[in-house]
Amino acid sequence: xxxxxxxxxxxxxxLISVLDNGVGMxxxxxxLSIKRHATSKIKTQEDxxxxxxxxxxxxxxxxITSVAxxxxxxxxxxxxxxxxxxxxxxxxxxxxPFNQEIGTQVFxxxxxxxxxxxxxxxxxxxxxxxxxxxxxxxxxxxxxxxxFTYYDxxxxxxxVHPSTLLERIAALLGSNAKDGFLPIEYKNDLMLINGYIGLxxxxxxxxxxxxxxxxRRPVESRNLSFAIYSAFEHLLEKxxxxxxxxxxxxxxxxxxxxxxxxxxxxKFDNENYVYNTLRxxxxxxxxxxxxxxxxxxxxGEITNPYVTMKDKSTPNPDFIVVNQVTGEIIQSPNPxxxxxxxxxxxxxxxxxxxxxxxxxxxTLDLLFHRNEQQISSEPNMPTLAFSRPxxxxxxxxxxxxxxxxxxxxxxxxxxxxxxxxxxxxxHERVIYEKTIERFNKLYANPQELLFPVDVRxxxxxxxxxxxxxxxxxxxxxxxxxxxSDKIRLFAIPKDVPPGNEESILTEIIDDYTNxxxxxxxxxxxxxxxxxxxxxxxxxxxKLGYEQMKQLVIDLMNCKMPYICPHGRPVILELTLxxxxxxxxxx
Numbered sequence: 245x246x247x248x249x250x251x252x253x254x255x256x257x258x259l260i261s262v263l264d265n266g267v268g269m270x271x272x273x274x275x276l277s278i279k280r281h282a283t284s285k286i287k288t289q290e291d292x293x294x295x296x297x298x299x300x301x302x303x304x305x306x307x308i309t310s311v312a313x314x315x316x317x318x319x320x321x322x323x324x325x326x327x328x329x330x331x332x333x334x335x336x337x338x339x340x341p342f343n344q345e346i347g348t349q350v351f352x353x354x355x356x357x358x359x360x361x362x363x364x365x366x367x368x369x370x371x372x373x374x375x376x377x378x379x380x381x382x383x384x385x386x387x388x389x390x391x392f393t394y395y396d397x398x399x400x401x402x403x404v405h406p407s408t409l410l411e412r413i414a415a416l417l418g419s420n421a422k423d424g425f426l427p428i429e430y431k432n433d434l435m436l437i438n439g440y441i442g443l444x445x446x447x448x449x450x451x452x453x454x455x456x457x458x459x460r461r462p463v464e465s466r467n468l469s470f471a472i473y474s475a476f477e478h479l480l481e482k483x484x485x486x487x488x489x490x491x492x493x494x495x496x497x498x499x500x501x502x503x504x505x506x507x508x509x510x511k512f513d514n515e516n517y518v519y520n521t522l523r524x525x526x527x528x529x530x531x532x533x534x535x536x537x538x539x540x541x542x543x544g545e546i547t548n549p550y551v552t553m554k555d556k557s558t559p560n561p562d563f564i565v566v567n568q569v570t571g572e573i574i575q576s577p578n579p580x581x582x583x584x585x586x587x588x589x590x591x592x593x594x595x596x597x598x599x600x601x602x603x604x605x606x607t608l609d610l611l612f613h614r615n616e617q618q619i620s621s622e623p624n625m626p627t628l629a630f631s632r633p634x635x636x637x638x639x640x641x642x643x644x645x646x647x648x649x650x651x652x653x654x655x656x657x658x659x660x661x662x663x664x665x666x667x668x669x670x671h672e673r674v675i676y677e678k679t680i681e682r683f684n685k686l687y688a689n690p691q692e693l694l695f696p697v698d699v700r701x702x703x704x705x706x707x708x709x710x711x712x713x714x715x716x717x718x719x720x721x722x723x724x725x726x727x728s729d730k731i732r733l734f735a736i737p738k739d740v741p742p743g744n745e746e747s748i749l750t751e752i753i754d755d756y757t758n759x760x761x762x763x764x765x766x767x768x769x770x771x772x773x774x775x776x777x778x779x780x781x782x783x784x785x786k787l788g789y790e791q792m793k794q795l796v797i798d799l800m801n802c803k804m805p806y807i808c809p810h811g812r813p814v815i816l817e818l819t820l821x822x823x824x825x826x827x828x829x830x
Contacts, residue, residue, distance in 0.1 A: 249393040255372035257355050265347040269318040271327050280306040295501050312355045318348040333358055381416050382462040385455050385489050388412035413489055426533050430525030435494045437525045442487030444479040453487035458510050471519045475526035481811030646792040651784050654792050661819040668783045669808040674798045675739055676776035676809045683768050690720040690735035697733045697745045705753050715771050739779045751778045773809040
């Protein structure tokens with residue numbers, strides 16, 4: 245089928261209909277379609293080992309016919325007429341000739357009418373619509389070369405025509421998706437990975453916006469989701485998750501899809517290999533792209549997409565509106581997308597006008613928000629080497645213009661315009677990478693204290709210090725435990741300003757403890773992130789010209805200068821072309 249339409253009424257309880265323009269079925273296949281364990285897709289034993297369809301045990305229609313009234317209309321191109329099957333639970337099905345277009349139409353009416361206890365356990369109408377919408381969005385993303393039309397009652401939710409994957413993402417997930425995704429493509433002898441991953445600044449506080457497919461089958465896999473997350477982790481603000489639409493193409497013989505009744509889980513012959521390959525593919529994609537956040541100037545206002553997305557846990561899809569009469573979620577019909585093709589399989593009686601009103605953000609959040617899933621801990625990603633922001637030449641920086649805004653941001657002139665650098669986040673990134681290098685080379689960088697300092701901790705803090713004492717010494721802390729709740733400091737790292745010995749170590753231990761709960765990295769990485777945060781130049785500190793210049797040079801020499809270890813942006817870019825537009829110079 246190249247075109248598929250779905251119509252629901254009363255959140256699917258009254259009607260679920262699926263119409264397609266596929267090849268149709270013969271009378272014999274139509275009769276078998278509602279029998280248990282019957283399928284036309286398995287003809288040899290070898291077919292069982294290479295499952296490429298979404299299900300093969302023949303139980304879906306059989307199960308549905310036991311709890312609903314089902315009508316199926318179908319016709320093969322070679323037949324002079326079609327056939328219609330009418331089935332009621334506990335009765336023999338009726339099959340009769342029927343004037344039908346080529347393809348198949350399935351109508352499920354009065355779901356669970358004969359099982360009132362099961363019907364009672366259905367969720368609210370809005371929740372059931374959300375489940376249906378999420379399922380259809382997944383199928384539409386997995387098959388951008390197919391047309392999907394989705395109606396709730398008589399109102400259009402979406403009508404997406406064959407397109408590129410990026411255009412399909414923009415149509416279903418919001419028009420701003422085109423500017424927020426990076427293409428991913430990686431191939432080796434055993435698998436192909438392609439799709440799109442969202443920029444770090446478009447991450448969300450939940451798992452919504454994560455779409456993973458294996459051979460175009462929508463799947464849920466905590467391990468593969470974590471493989472993607474682990475490649476992103478140092479680029480994300482804590483508690484935020486990446487957005488992606490990724491398909492893995494693998495030999496069907498290498499996977500088992502028959503381990504869950506809904507077929508939304510798969511088992512791989514070598515899951516570790518798939519995990520590492522996916523993680524590597526995402527890391528390479530991030531590594532090879534400029535992640536500088538651009539400042540978009542529209543309608544005379546400067547808008548930062550990072551802030552915009554953080555204020556919206558879910559993007560506002562531009563096709564979502566609500567019918568004021570029925571209260572159902574629909575799409576405002578777009579005249580440019582309507583078709584008058586009389587041969588379209590989708591009948592005109594489904595195209596009815598409604599009264600439309602934009603949905604509130606709260607309703608959108610309710611519709612599209614998915615529950616967060618706990619991410620299991622896995623090994624940390626290796627350090628990546630990212631390219632510098634466009635227009636930045638390190639050799640030219642010593643002669644560049646630097647100035648500080650409100651003791652908080654550093655402005656740097658480049659060949660493309662102006663870079664805006666957050667001084668605290670930048671210094672945090674610089675210290676973090678130096679600390680990681682120090683850990684890797686196992687050398688300390690202490691500054692001896694003129695007089696030792698005694699610091700008292702709680703029992704739990706002392707336990708943490710004992711656990712990571714070797715790493716603390718590698719950082720440059722020299723100390724010994726003198727009482728059950730007290731240590732004596734003899735030296736501190738050179739990055740720590742003198743006079744802050746007691747407070748800095750306490751803050752590092754507290755922040756490290758918090759990181760253990762919200763980050764999924766190694767102990768050393770968590771310690772490096774905590775140390776860099778507490779040792780970095782603070783917001784509000786006045787910097788001289790040489791300090792600003794050296795900080796920016798150090799930042800541009802970092803392996804990944806765009807985002808601090810806690811996931812906050814370091815650099816924004818305001819281009820000369822954007823300014824020229826505002827002054828009418830284009």
